[in-house]
Amino acid sequence: MDDNSLKVGSNEMELVDFRILKQEDDGSVYEGIYGINVSKVREIIRVPDLTELPGTPEFIEGIFDLRDVVIPVVNLARWMGVVEPENAKKNARVIITEFNNVLIGFVVHDARRIRRISWSEIEPATFVSGTGSLDSNKITGVTKIEGDNVLLILDLESVVQDLGLYEPDVDNIPQELETFTGLALVLDDSATARKIVKEALGKMGFKVVEATDGEDGLQKLEGLYDTYGTTLSDNLKIIISDVEMPKMDGFHFAANVKEDNRFSNIPIVFNSSISDHFSEGRGVEAGGEAYLVKFEASSFYDEVARVVRAHMK
Secondary structure, three states: OOOOOOOOOOOEEEEEEEEEEEEOOOOOEEEEEEEEEHHHEEEEEEOOOOEOOOOOOOOEEEEEEEOOEEEEEEEHHHHOOOOOOOOHHHHOEEEEEEEOOEEEEEEEOEEEEEEEEEHHHOEOOOOOOOOOOOOHHHEEEEEEOHHHOEEEEEOHHHHHHHOOOOOOEOOOOOOOOOOOOOEEEEEOOOHHHHHHHHHHHHHOOOEEEEEOOHHHHHHHHHHHHHHHHHHHHHHEEEEEEOOOOOOOOHHHHHHHHHOOOOOOOOOEEEEEOEOOHHHHHHHHHOOOOEEEEOOEHHHHHHHHHHHHHHHHO
16 A cells, blocks of 8 residues: 655645444443554455464454465454454454564454545544543544544554564664764654654764654744854754644655754754655655664664765865
8 A cells, every 4th residue: 555646745644544432331332543654555455364372462353375475464452452342343354554674463443444635634632532442542533524533643662662672772872973063853742752853963063953743843944043043054054854743744754954044054853764666756845864763773873974974065
């Protein structure tokens, strides 16, 4: 699956709309509406025959072989602490995802449709009911859909980290680490991701300015221009931007930057959990000098150094 019909810089995304059913104490069934970026979805299949794995958390349904690749499968309802109705598996599907270069399947109770939504319509998560023990830091954003319903965008990367299938590679530092001076602007809606990138850039000698999304990033650029004026590009050496962010995504942010003569020659590196090749191409089209998958330290240091050196020539 891909979203190649989306125009780069349009500030839109496509989501797979899926449902998780919850058995309420009064006997009724609550239908939770969730979404995942199409760019992270390989395919959607019926629940296959699974091999159970002893000693794994109860929300691991098992593993199966998909074209010679072993895929772990997570029951999302169990991970969320949701009590499933008896007939919940009637329309169940497995969404096969790929992000951070990890393949993993998620059992959902139904996969409904593809939705195209503007990032400007997605708000950061606040408390929402009906999600069992799921807390708001497991949700990357919320948006309203028809009938005044709310769709929640789940932070599936946190599931992968909970399983121990992915840990950011933060310690693989080159023996001869090239250092620089000046500023770096980091955009990411995840405080954890910003912390990792900030520490890495700090080891390279940069002072870091942080932004939580594309809109905030543009505001930070305006503030830096007020300080440095026409010498901004001599002081701000690089911009590191996530792609998936509420209000304004990284591609739309980059398009705005490259259209503004004050900022257009400041290099942008995308740092995203989306690990498909199509998104790499979109990153280049949006004006990025590099596209990195979170978080591989050696690649990060090498690419940032390469981009900054090229900018300094």
